[in-house]
Amino acid sequence: MSNKPYPTILRALLLLTILVGLAGRARADDGYRLWLKYDLLPDAGQRKAYQRTFQFITLEQPATPTLQAAAAELQHGLLGLLGQGVPLQSGGKRGAGGIVLRVEPQAAADGLAAASYHVFQQNKNIVVAGPTDVAVLYGAFALLRQLQTGQPVTNLDLRSAPKIRYRLLNHWDNPNGTIERGYAGSSIWKWDELPYRLDPRYQDYARANASIGVNGVVLNNVNASARYLTGEYIPKVAALAGVMRPYGIRVYLSVMWAAPKTIGGLPTADPLDPRVQQWWAQKTDELYKAIPDFGGFLVKANSEGEPGPQDYGRTHAEGANMLATALGTHDGIVMWRAFVYKANPKGDRTTEAYSEFKPLDGKFAPQVLVQVKNGPIDFQPREPFHPLFGAMPQTPLLLEVQITQEYLGFATHLVFLAPLFKETLDANTYTRPTRSTVANIITDGPQSIPSKSLKANYPQSLPMSGMAGVANIGSDRNWTGHPMGQANWYAFGRLAWEPTLTSEAIAGEWTRMTLTTEPKAAQTITDMLVKSHGIYVRYSTPLGLHHIMGQNIHFGPEPWLAQSARPDWTAVYYHKADSEGLGFNRTATGSNALSLYAPELQKQWGNPATCPLEYLLWFHHVGWNKPLSTGRTLWNELCTRYYTGADSVQWLQRQWTQVQPAVDPAVYADVAGRLQVQRSEALLWRDACVLYFQTFSRQPIPTPFQRPDRTLDEVKRIVAIYQLR
């Protein structure tokens, strides 16, 4: 028949080809799958080798929801990577050439060991083992990562235990769906739909976090609404907790200090008032009744207008300890933020948290961690580590970093943050004879706290250690706006698990899992990622400059900002440019913030000749003509960094062009477009800063650089546009 030119089988094949094509087109990589892509491995030989190794999955124990999640992830991943359905064998049946999931309770396992996995070959099977089912889940993800990055699985022996106990994302998400400092759409939490509708995205969020070891999530903004503590919202929180639980993730809430007044009807929120104490104890019981593994509270108190215990003449410790008492025998914690600063035009904001919290060392209840930002200002592109690290030996400190790029180009600048996180983690505080880096101080914790109720999973006393990342996650299809922003979420999780990982290793892993396994392209992208933070610092805030962004402007530069609701929200407060020079004198002749650091650092940083150039203007007011170690004067070096930094964006663009054949076209176009925005904004940063500081240095732009082809007034007009209503 003329209608059937092909045999049936060929017609079927043709139709399938078309449908696959369609599906493929519809599935142009939109970034939704993050680093858990599981696309068919391109190397048929490697696929075949893997296929022989992964013919079944078996559970040695009865399936818990977590073990089910581990098995389902392996099935999903292997189907995609190998094009092979891998059956889950029931009843612990065993052959050769499969995966065995094994929970091996260990009497000696403490909290960190309880999460440790061991993936190894045994009797021609791959065993994924750990003392808890969550550890097995972590092992399953590690095994998948091995395949995704094209590593061999013969003689496999992967062992890992997290170094930090509380590995938390902090969402600054508001009940109305907006996100404070969010640049990737609106909140993924759909409070209006909860508890009845569970967006399928919640589970994918949990999977992604479990794959990198994140084990807790603070759902709401630290500028907290009291809604979450009400009978209307607790079931919503509980519904989310139910989605997270199989993935080993506990939910936490930011609490509004005045909640006993706003929703409790009490006349006070004084932490020493028995009615307040009772209210919190009852509220905590109510939460644990609905969410038996509720994680605890995060508190921003007496900071930037938020209420707190100081409103009643009480200390942060008195406030935190009241909440710890309310937690009672529940296995939860209080995270009390040290991000506080008074409005003082004559002061130095870098010293404020230290002054308030250092005297409280030793005064906090055992369930309290003090949550300290990486630096003493506020998530600047580069800061020296926060002086509280090492200064509170009796208090567990939880390191807070910002994954969302509030001061780092929002969602249009490619900035890989692992190098920034590492600068803090690896910084030597010199406050202890050994193990004195910030990472050591966080991981060691001050003491061991007996855990109350999580006996099954965490039978031993535990170090109180934590690291929190302010999430860059939003409702954008690809979660993070900039496709490369996913790498920052990934890097946070990997570093919270193992702070000694290198930025290169993390970037390489993420790139191969997410963008391409083609070796040369993967190396090129890894290189771009690793260098990107340094590039951003050069064209925005080189040499230790900080906080010279506009308050409401997207890409940032407003070094001329001199009026604001508070003096320490202006730019001039920080850069202190004058006809003599530039920079904030924080030595003994200035604010003396330097004295908060160890003598070794005071010595190094206190001398402009030995102070690393990246911190120079953070600690010193330096003359425009002062020669630096580079052989250039300050003015020349400043201009050099702004110009070469902005030009490095073109280098990023060229590198990206080279990888085009190796990455998905949609992702390629997306990043290429954002790099073009970044180039434009880098030039604005450069022009704004050199033209503005030139009004003080009164020197020409040094050769070989060309004077900007616009005036300072023109740049100011552009900046003003982005601050219009």
Add this chain to the structure above:
Amino acid sequence: MSNKPYPTILRALLLLTILVGLAGRARADDGYRLWLKYDLLPDAGQRKAYQRTFQFITLEQPATPTLQAAAAELQHGLLGLLGQGVPLQSGGKRGAGGIVLRVEPQAAADGLAAASYHVFQQNKNIVVAGPTDVAVLYGAFALLRQLQTGQPVTNLDLRSAPKIRYRLLNHWDNPNGTIERGYAGSSIWKWDELPYRLDPRYQDYARANASIGVNGVVLNNVNASARYLTGEYIPKVAALAGVMRPYGIRVYLSVMWAAPKTIGGLPTADPLDPRVQQWWAQKTDELYKAIPDFGGFLVKANSEGEPGPQDYGRTHAEGANMLATALGTHDGIVMWRAFVYKANPKGDRTTEAYSEFKPLDGKFAPQVLVQVKNGPIDFQPREPFHPLFGAMPQTPLLLEVQITQEYLGFATHLVFLAPLFKETLDANTYTRPTRSTVANIITDGPQSIPSKSLKANYPQSLPMSGMAGVANIGSDRNWTGHPMGQANWYAFGRLAWEPTLTSEAIAGEWTRMTLTTEPKAAQTITDMLVKSHGIYVRYSTPLGLHHIMGQNIHFGPEPWLAQSARPDWTAVYYHKADSEGLGFNRTATGSNALSLYAPELQKQWGNPATCPLEYLLWFHHVGWNKPLSTGRTLWNELCTRYYTGADSVQWLQRQWTQVQPAVDPAVYADVAGRLQVQRSEALLWRDACVLYFQTFSRQPIPTPFQRPDRTLDEVKRIVAIYQLR
């Protein structure tokens, strides 16, 4: 070889099957494709019949971008629906059994006819013809709709011309990505990424709009930022216009009246000041230079705090006409909103727009349309039509409806809005001997205006007619939050094209294109959609009640709201409950707003005995014990409606359960979850209103209804929670 149990072809087939399965799983319907789903038609016989008819596509004219878009859409649609690749033949080659795209310029075609399509059989081909390429694009979508809804294509003869010239979406999107009254994520416009990165979503947005005939889009909030008029933003707007252009969609901007001051540096924005006039003329030239088909301006002036010509003692007409003059010879329009109301505790807000605009009839320049909301308050669940319709015979009026469900349950209530839009469109104003419905008044226009520059496409003088819908579109993957919200976007476009379509027809089309072609399920869903608006009104604002929502509350009820920044933002201003009865007396013994309507309506609506029950409390203060036409007293009828309305949500739930086998599981679960939210919120509406009004009626809840199992105070506490920060 043991590794090759199957012949190569079968192995390939197997792999393809797996991949298709994977793709299918990854493609669980997430709603992104809207009503342009193009899934393989389930009926193989029908597919085969279609396949024979659609073997190629040919263009009779050189391919314009619009004809290319039409051909590409047909190829994409036919590939999906029929599983058949349909080649585009070049050079007008012709055979039998294909699609011919034909532009047939007609000397007599006016603006509406220019967009009219004719799809018909000729010489064994299907011809898609129209006087312009955009008309052909509309015809292509009509042809695809025919297939999607399973209609025959033999002896095809589809003809249609739009009845309204300007069919516009209004986006209330802000530069920072938030949306005023948006409930589906953040704005789809990524201003920070523009103009360099074009989100692929923009094109899919344009496709969806073109498929329903929308031909213009106002990109930004009527509470406008001046940013869009700057040199920074015009290239961004132009980039979006470039994506829209092939789809016959022009971009428009909402303008901030004070822009000459805020970005122009002038000391005034007085429309009679020559500097202001010159600034706008230059700005308009700048816009048209960047965007040759720029559509024009939408203005909200002297309303809710926005600046406007009245700030300088000028009228709305003087303001609008100044902008019309600035447009000069450019083919653009000014849409001037009539949504104005002064804060007057003794007044009646329903009369304000009438008082300000009626005297200006005949005073507007020919390029100006006055944009009037469907009702005289503000997008309430039900309002009588706006009294300005029919009252300004010399002025073209543009009907503004709200697609986003600001007062209709946000994104958790299933409310199909076509019946609401139809109530206005079909309302008889009695202001003309014939053709006196609101739809007639809009479509006829007051006069014909010679078009200036769009000579090629629109050679004739044109009626100035328009309909605008405030978009419910956001960045949520499914665009509208509630999957059924897509039907409201769809219905708006269809009605703006053809106001005489019935709600049933539109609901049926949308359902079959989007959810299921299974006849019984499609009928069930159509029925749910058509009844849903009436259900919402019953449990929220029955009998003509209005504006009894809280200011900041999600689902709404706050009839006790008595204090606000303005008297006409409270609830008590509107319901006027007292011990005697309930309702706003707008007859001659009250505010006399009724006098703004035609005598026929005054007679019918002015008598409580003949006033339709749905408007009873809108026009009358009715005694609690007054017997109504239903045989019940007002109090009994009020309770009956609240109770039966809330119970009808359970009916919706049962109907939805019945269609489960016929709809995608992800969509099923999504809607089921939202219906559960809706049920809970309907009960809150019911309890809030009957308990509150009971404090005035002082009568028990009538049998057979059960007293709410919570107190008014408890309900108030819940409402308060949703208004916390």
